Amino acid sequence: MDTLLVALRSLRAHPLRSALTLVGIVIGIMAVVGMSALIRGVDEVIMGSIRTMNPHVVYLTKMGLVMTPEQWIERRKRPDITMEDLRAIEADCSTVGRLDPIVEDRAELTREDRRTRGLSVHGVGVDYLEVNAMTLHSGRFFTAGEVATAARVMILGKDPVEALFPNSDPIGRMVRLRGQPYVVIGTFVSQGEVSGMNIGQDGFCVIPYSAHRRDVSPQRRGLTAAMIPSEGASVERMCEDATQIMRVRHRLRAHQEDDFDLITQASVLKLWREISTAIFLGLLGISSIALVVGGIGVTAVMMVAVTERTREIGMRRAVGAKRPHILAQFLTEAVILAALGGAIGSALGGAAAWALGKAVDLPVSAPWDTFALAVGATMFLGLLFGVLPAYRAARLNIVEALRRE
Numbered sequence: 001m002d003t004l005l006v007a008l009r010s011l012r013a014h015p016l017r018s019a020l021t022l023v024g025i026v027i028g029i030m031a032v033v034g035m036s037a038l039i040r041g042v043d044e045v046i047m048g049s050i051r052t053m054n055p056h057v058v059y060l061t062k063m064g065l066v067m068t069p070e071q072w073i074e075r076r077k078r079p080d081i082t083m084e085d086l087r088a089i090e091a092d093c094s095t096v097g098r099l100d101p102i103v104e105d106r107a108e109l110t111r112e113d114r115r116t117r118g119l120s121v122h123g124v125g126v127d128y129l130e131v132n133a134m135t136l137h138s139g140r141f142f143t144a145g146e147v148a149t150a151a152r153v154m155i156l157g158k159d160p161v162e163a164l165f166p167n168s169d170p171i172g173r174m175v176r177l178r179g180q181p182y183v184v185i186g187t188f189v190s191q192g193e194v195s196g197m198n199i200g201q202d203g204f205c206v207i208p209y210s211a212h213r214r215d216v217s218p219q220r221r222g223l224t225a226a227m228i229p230s231e232g233a234s235v236e237r238m239c240e241d242a243t244q245i246m247r248v249r250h251r252l253r254a255h256q257e258d259d260f261d262l263i264t265q266a267s268v269l270k271l272w273r274e275i276s277t278a279i280f281l282g283l284l285g286i287s288s289i290a291l292v293v294g295g296i297g298v299t300a301v302m303m304v305a306v307t308e309r310t311r312e313i314g315m316r317r318a319v320g321a322k323r324p325h326i327l328a329q330f331l332t333e334a335v336i337l338a339a340l341g342g343a344i345g346s347a348l349g350g351a352a353a354w355a356l357g358k359a360v361d362l363p364v365s366a367p368w369d370t371f372a373l374a375v376g377a378t379m380f381l382g383l384l385f386g387v388l389p390a391y392r393a394a395r396l397n398i399v400e401a402l403r404r405e
Contacts, residue, residue, distance in 0.1 A: 123212020334386025
């Protein structure tokens, strides 16, 4: 307690020096806490959005989840997933309950003098709503007959509705896609309302895949398929059966790897965890540079303090203070300074993250353990960077210290 009180009096006696020491730590902790709050907020929303996927849906794709340019180049060589493949799975795979083809491209929609930005145009089948757990806001979905005849009907996401029909009901109205007239027969519930944040997932529309192949992507042969298991079958069993059928169709030998991929909710969650962890560690490393600079500032200022207080140290040693007492005093001052900087930086970082989140509509997550960890880390930082000045003070010769003016 005596050491703590002496350290506090010393810091209070040199306010400017203490404030200069705090600046680097405050900036470093502010950057770390602010970045952490934003990253954790976005991570929670995206994880929530992934969990809104139907946990039983499996996507059969040519490319799978691509992480590197090398993977993309290699997987581009794979054979396309065709309608013949999907028909074979429907016919021979009893564990598949429903299967819906998906083809996707980007295009603009126009209506009179209004135009959307480039949005995702999905060509799908009649089971799209059930397989992908989508919900209509108004209108209806297209029928099997409309898919068979490649009818020009469309269901809009929230973004194109707001862009093309800001003050009117879109149902029954006409929009143009690649110059062709399509009738709007339905609208979707906002996906931002489902996941908690709109990160562009409402910028899409849906048409029959047969119309998509004719009007949007006539040269594209490949498809993606969304599948859900039949009653009583598991996702794992369905994946095994579909894999066997695809391997037979693609004439793959036992030693050859699959030339297609099955994507599940679990695999998407795993991929996002890997990505978010890498992003967090990268940004943490970058923002921690400021924290290290702050720690170096602690060392520099405490070294100056030792030089200024050499005579005081000599007097304390002369009246009975031991080297461990001097060491403890300067270490305590360094730890108190660092902890104070951590507390101020945490508060400012949390406030800055909250303000930025409000300004650009980003989620923020800063639980109490973030602040506790920040303060604890700065205390360790103060201890680490305060060792050298404290050791120097403790090693001063008593006679030489008393002679110092």
